[in-house]
Amino acid sequence: MPPRKSVLKLAGVDRQYGQGDTVLSILKGANFELRSGEIVALVAPSGTGKSTLLHVAGLLEHPDNGEVFINGRECGKLTDEQRTSIRRSDIGFVYQFHHLLPEFSALENVMMPQMIAGLAPKEAQERAAALLDYMRVGHRGDHRPAELSGGEQQRVAIARAVANAPLLLLADEPTGNLDPQTASYVFDALEALVRQSGLAAMIATHNHELAGRMDRRVTIENGKVVEF
Ligand SMILES: Nc1ncnc2c1ncn2[C@@H]1O[C@H](COP(=O)(O)OP(=O)(O)OP(=O)(O)O)[C@@H](O)[C@H]1O
Numbered sequence: 001m002p003p004r005k006s007v008l009k010l011a012g013v014d015r016q017y018g019q020g021d022t023v024l025s026i027l028k029g030a031n032f033e034l035r036s037g038e039i040v041a042l043v044a045p046s047g048t049g050k051s052t053l054l055h056v057a058g059l060l061e062h063p064d065n066g067e068v069f070i071n072g073r074e075c076g077k078l079t080d081e082q083r084t085s086i087r088r089s090d091i092g093f094v095y096q097f098h099h100l101l102p103e104f105s106a107l108e109n110v111m112m113p114q115m116i117a118g119l120a121p122k123e124a125q126e127r128a129a130a131l132l133d134y135m136r137v138g139h140r141g142d143h144r145p146a147e148l149s150g151g152e153q154q155r156v157a158i159a160r161a162v163a164n165a166p167l168l169l170l171a172d173e174p175t176g177n178l179d180p181q182t183a184s185y186v187f188d189a190l191e192a193l194v195r196q197s198g199l200a201a202m203i204a205t206h207n208h209e210l211a212g213r214m215d216r217r218v219t220i221e222n223g224k225v226v227e228f
Pocket residue numbers: 017018024026044045046047048049050051052053
């Protein structure tokens with residue numbers, strides 16, 4: 001089997017908030033690498049920097065020091081437009097709360113990123129419908145987010161996150177707002193989708209049972225990413 005491609009690499013990443021006496025060093029020389037096809041759980045106590053790590057990895061925040069590589073390309077010196085373009089084409093995000101657009105149907109929410117990327121409406125619709133079917137919410141495509149259950153909303157949000165076939169999926173507590181049974185069901189669908197598409201995923205979760213199903217588990221200790 002050919003060696004798996006490095007999709008995400010963090011090298012010596014520092015990230016701090018505040019200034020002077022109130023400075024808070026969250027990431028301190030953090031190193032991490034994720035390859036295509038891998039699913040990694042990020043399990044760490046509240047406030048240790050899981051969201052910060054995901055934001056830096058997803059090019060939403062700049063590190064104060066260090067380098068972030070997406071698909072082998074160092075992103076530190078890129079313009080904001082170039083970073084946005086990489087985010088749109090290569091990275092999918094899922095959050096604890098779905099952030100679906102309330103005035104659009106589930107289907108339209110999944111079509112949206114594809115149309116922004118320039119896909120024709122017919123193709124975007126076909127792919128959106130297929131993804132919703134895959135996430136077992138195809139029958140709710142015409143409904144607006146408020147008409148869906150929490151688990152259905154998250155499944156639509158996951159379909160939207162992978163609509164542009166990203167290389168990397170970053171999920172911040174994707175099942176944190178759901179009851180355990182629904183969380184497990186949503187996670188099954190997420191895992192199947194990631195395995196089937198071969199993308200790389202990093203999923204921050206407090207749920208140790210779900211974390212145990214992933215390929216690797218990492219945590220944040222003293223500002224560094226460590227395996228456990
Ligand atoms: N923009 C910011 N300005 C100042 N402090 C921040 C900012 N963002 C995060 N922090 C602080 O950095 C620390 C790490 O935050 P982060 O959200 O990454 O933690 P987390 O591990 O994701 O926590 P949780 O599990 O509670 O979501 C926290 O102490 C937080 O208050």
